[in-house]
Amino acid sequence: MSRFTPLLQQLIDALRVLPGVGPKSAQRMAFALLERNREGGLQLGAALNAAMTKVGHCQQCRTFSETDLCSICADPARAEDGIICVVGSAADQLAIEQTGQFSGRYFVLQGYLSPLDGIGPQDLGLDKLQQLFADNKVQELILATNPTVEGDATAFYIAELCHRQNVKVSRIAQGIPVGGELEFVDGTTLSHAFSGRKAF
Amino acid sequence: MSRFTPLLQQLIDALRVLPGVGPKSAQRMAFALLERNREGGLQLGAALNAAMTKVGHCQQCRTFSETDLCSICADPARAEDGIICVVGSAADQLAIEQTGQFSGRYFVLQGYLSPLDGIGPQDLGLDKLQQLFADNKVQELILATNPTVEGDATAFYIAELCHRQNVKVSRIAQGIPVGGELEFVDGTTLSHAFSGRKAF
Ligand SMILES: [Zn+2]
Ligand SMILES: [Zn+2]
Numbered sequence: 001m002s003r004f005t006p007l008l009q010q011l012i013d014a015l016r017v018l019p020g021v022g023p024k025s026a027q028r029m030a031f032a033l034l035e036r037n038r039e040g041g042l043q044l045g046a047a048l049n050a051a052m053t054k055v056g057h058c059q060q061c062r063t064f065s066e067t068d069l070c071s072i073c074a075d076p077a078r079a080e081d082g083i084i085c086v087v088g089s090a091a092d093q094l095a096i097e098q099t100g101q102f103s104g105r106y107f108v109l110q111g112y113l114s115p116l117d118g119i120g121p122q123d124l125g126l127d128k129l130q131q132l133f134a135d136n137k138v139q140e141l142i143l144a145t146n147p148t149v150e151g152d153a154t155a156f157y158i159a160e161l162c163h164r165q166n167v168k169v170s171r172i173a174q175g176i177p178v179g180g181e182l183e184f185v186d187g188t189t190l191s192h193a194f195s196g197r198k199a200f
Numbered sequence: 201m202s203r204f205t206p207l208l209q210q211l212i213d214a215l216r217v218l219p220g221v222g223p224k225s226a227q228r229m230a231f232a233l234l235e236r237n238r239e240g241g242l243q244l245g246a247a248l249n250a251a252m253t254k255v256g257h258c259q260q261c262r263t264f265s266e267t268d269l270c271s272i273c274a275d276p277a278r279a280e281d282g283i284i285c286v287v288g289s290a291a292d293q294l295a296i297e298q299t300g301q302f303s304g305r306y307f308v309l310q311g312y313l314s315p316l317d318g319i320g321p322q323d324l325g326l327d328k329l330q331q332l333f334a335d336n337k338v339q340e341l342i343l344a345t346n347p348t349v350e351g352d353a354t355a356f357y358i359a360e361l362c363h364r365q366n367v368k369v370s371r372i373a374q375g376i377p378v379g380g381e382l383e384f385v386d387g388t389t390l391s392h393a394f395s396g397r398k399a400f
Contacts, residue, residue, distance in 0.1 A: 014248075018218075051234065090208075
């Protein structure tokens, strides 16, 4: 026995796809499920299968969605003021929603511009964003990208698009700690950052 | 939106069954799979399903096995010297196998005696171990339990069973760091601990 029984070894190997999970923690996870929670393991298997095959992206804002339009884009009340908040990820979007301070819509980049990683404007769906400008659906754009090098670069790039289309653009105030990750900021700080946004 | 789209939220919740995974890391894992590795997510789902339903325990030594007898118990050469090594988990068994120093069989407790957690001799299959004694299948028992309070208590308990049945019993030497976890010990230290075992 140089390894475990085949299906157990396959499970340990498969767990390594999870970020931050090395060989020892994969082993620990597999044992914990087999010894104490097979029901939970089966539920996780089913949840993975369902999410991987059925969760897509909203056609309009790119957030994760099981339907063509997400619940926010499908809600006419959220389109009334023509304000769109641009965020880097669905986690950032959720953090902002939970402040209850924003009633417009979102555009979820699902990443930031990163030429070294080959991530360009197309990969962030910026053509879709420009289409929204062209359709006159945007009165104002709020940039809520991470205050990091890549978040800043992406914000500058999108601000430039706005200037060209004469769309009002602002960025949330740097109440958010520089170099930090937006999704970990507390709600109060985020609310202040929103109300203190300035022209970009 | 107070939460994510239903299937995504279900996946985040389901990931919490994994030891050491809190809400933030579950979110990060779900996003990583959805954004970058759906194929890996599907494979993990299938591996979970297969392992949870098909991996059982060896009828003789209790290690994880997909067949009635594990590959070691099914190998007559491993039974020749009548030596059985008692370990706490399949991970400890694997660590010992990888030293290449032991050619007998194992008995895998899958835990340690812990009255506070309601884990008694029956839960560790010690009735099965006594059956092996009764069938005269054991010449010598090597205790390779963790050098922890619970591992020590379990070793004392099993040693007592051996004394009653006149089975020779030893414990691997304390080359293993006291208070440590057996599965993290390097192979050389484990080898020394094996060869330096003393009567118990
Ligand atoms: Zn949407
Ligand atoms: Zn076996």
